[in-house]
Amino acid sequence: MDMIAATPQRDAPLRISLLGPVRAWGTAGELELGSGQRKAVLSVLAMRANQLVTKGELVDAVWGETAPASAYGGIHTHISALRKRLEPRWARRSTGEVLVSTGSGYRLALSGCALDVERFRVLRERARERQRGRDVAGELAALDSALELWRGEALDGVSGPHASWQRTRLAELRLGAVERRARLMVNAGARYAVIDELDRLCRSHPLREESHSLLMHALYLADRRGDAIDVFHRLRSATVEQLGTEPGPGPSALYGEILRDDPALRWTRDEPTGPARPIPLAVRSRPDRPRxxxxRGEQVALLRAAAGAVAAGTGxxxxxxxxxxxxxxxxxxxxxxxTPGCQLAWSVADELGQQVPLHTVLDGLDVTALSPDPRRAALAALARQVEPERLDRDTVAAAVEGAVELVHELCADGPLVVVVDQLQWADPLSLLVLRRLLPATxxxxxxxxxxxxxxxxRELEPLWAAATRATTITLGPRR
Ligand SMILES: Nc1ncnc2c1ncn2[C@@H]1O[C@H](COP(=O)(O)OP(=O)(O)OP(=O)(O)O)[C@@H](O)[C@H]1O
Ligand SMILES: [Mg+2]
Structure with missing residues (x-):
């Protein structure tokens, strides 16, 4: 049954591939998609298949904050062009059946596995199931199939913040699958087969602890103890230099074992399988209840009612x-x-943090380079490239998109409460993210x-202009 789910149906009316250059096929063969921007529009719709994507969200995803006045018109043109290709029998003025117009936006109808990103997700999920069932061959087969879907860098050649964020995020998921596969190979004694691949991985991702641990372990088992030790030192210099911290407990413990030739190094190791979704509720620095x-009875009741409403689905x-x-x-x-039934992201902005791009939002969402949640780790990696002195427009837009998207994904997991105290000190990019989130409520x-x-x-003004639905509580000085 799940074999079917992961295989594209050849007769599906529409198939889309994003794990490489963006391509699409209809019943009559491959479709000519046109410019990078048009592909960007299609990929946003495909990644959010069968859901409404508003025109505003499309504009943000394709242009970011620098959208020209003509952006809405541009979206319209791209949609018409895409529709001609995706839906050759589309009758003018109808709302469409594949690319459906609704009042405020569009929805792309796509069957479950018509999108390779979705198949990748299903196969990763299957690998995890096999892992839980301790079926090593099954897990390896699922990972191989998942990795075979890739034909280059995801969304290659597609412009816009949504694409650059998805590229980062999908690359992170792919890396996780490559690492897991390497772990299984090392356990199975096939260490020579993975050393080169792991070495390349570590050189292009000098902070990835799991890759370095795997390489150290594989080298040690291949009787290259000295090289294994070197790998740890390389990781350590990179983490100290770039993150200002020592490597985490995983590689450090392994290093200790290698130094003392611990017999445990000959045993196979496995990560705990954990729940299917290894993502903790985002509970960040909720302060203690004041003594x-x-x-303030009325105001407390208002906040509790708002929390109750969001737990029931109303933002x-x-x-x-x-x-x-x-x-x-x-x-x-x-x-x-x-806040029963809700995830919570709580941050308190501070005056110094204003200089750090996205500081407030990332802090609240618990986004760190070492997060076990690949979405968070990917966002942290991207945010690190945003340098306050030299704001690169594309990187900034992608990081903002990533933060907005993370919140959307968390909301898909369940109700979410985002608290920002001391908002007057939030950094400008965090304010931008909040501004994008307000309409989403x-x-x-x-x-x-x-x-x-x-x-x-001044930065707070556009924020409140976007908050048409906000309830304001004004507190006077306490008597
Ligand atoms: N309703 C209350 N009952 C009892 N104590 C309170 C109440 N509200 C505030 N306090 C106390 O008053 C002090 C100041 O309150 P608080 O820190 O919440 O102010 P604030 O508006 O957040 O100030 P700031 O702008 O500096 O952050 C704290 O010690 C807090 O515990
Ligand atoms: Mg305060």
Whole structure:
């Protein structure tokens, strides 16, 4: 049954491939897709197949924050052109059957495995199932099939922030699959077969701990203990230099074992299989409930009602304002002390963090280079390339897109509450991400709650202009 799910149906009306140059096939053969921008539009629709993508989201995904005034018209032109190819029998003025127009946007109808990215996901999922069932051959076969889907860099040649973010994210997933496959090969005694591949991987990803651990282990087992030790030192210099920290416990423990020729190095090792989705709830620095909290009954009730509503699927925006000491943080801590059924991303912006691009948002979403969640690790890697002194437009746009997309994906996992305290000090890119998230609260189980001092920052104005649905709580000085 799952064999079928992972195989493209040859007679499917439409097949799309994004794991390499973007290509599409209809019943009559390959379709001519046109410019990189048109491919960008198609790939956004394909990645969000069978879901509504609003025109605004398409503009953001294809142009980012630098969209020209003509962007909406451009989307319209691309959609018409795509429709002619995807739906040759489309009757003018109809809403379409494959590329469907709805009032506010478009939806691409695509069967489950007509998209290679989806097949890749299904095969990775299958590999994980086999891993849980300790079926090594089955797991290896699934990983091989998953990796065979790749024909180069994902979304090759496609422009725009959505594509560059997806390239980073998909590359991260692919790397994870390559590493897992190498682990199985090393365990199976096939260490010579993987050393070259792992070495290339480590050289192009000098911070990847798992790749380095695998290479160290394979080299040791191939009687190249000295080379194994060198690999650890290379990893260590890179982490110290670029992250300012020592390598994590995995490679460090392995290094110790290699130094003392620990017999355990001859045993096969395996990662704990864990749950199918190894992604923890994003619970970040929720402050303790304030002691001796009194009053503010109405405001506390409002926050609790908003949390209850999002847990039931209805998002919203709550904005708390008041002078220093008015009790904004205390109110947040009291009103949101419990958010049952919700993931929580809580950050407190600070004055120094303003200099660090995306600091506030990434902190709240628990995005770190060493995160076990590949989406977060990919975003951290991308954000590291955004340098405050030299803001490269494409990298910035891709990182913003990545952060927005991560929130959307978390919302697909379940209701999410995003809290930003001391908003007046949030860095400009975090404000940009928030601005993109506010309209999404109308469609997703997402509650955004902010607290700020009345601030004179210009960057906050567009944020509030986007918050048409915000409920504002104004706190006066505490008596
Ligand atoms: N309703 C309340 N009942 C009891 N104590 C409170 C209440 N609200 C605030 N406080 C106390 O008042 C002090 C200041 O409150 P808080 O830190 O929440 O202010 P703030 O508005 O967040 O200020 P800032 O803008 O500096 O962050 C804290 O010690 C807090 O515990
Ligand atoms: Mg405060």
């Amino acid at each position: 001796g909290f009194t009053g 919203g925006v709550v904005r708390i304002e008041g002078p220093p000491g008015a009790g904004k943080s205390a109110l947040l801590a009291e009103g949101l002390a419990e 109308a469609e997703r189980p997402l509650l955004v709650v902010t607290a700020s001092r009345p601030a004179l920052r």
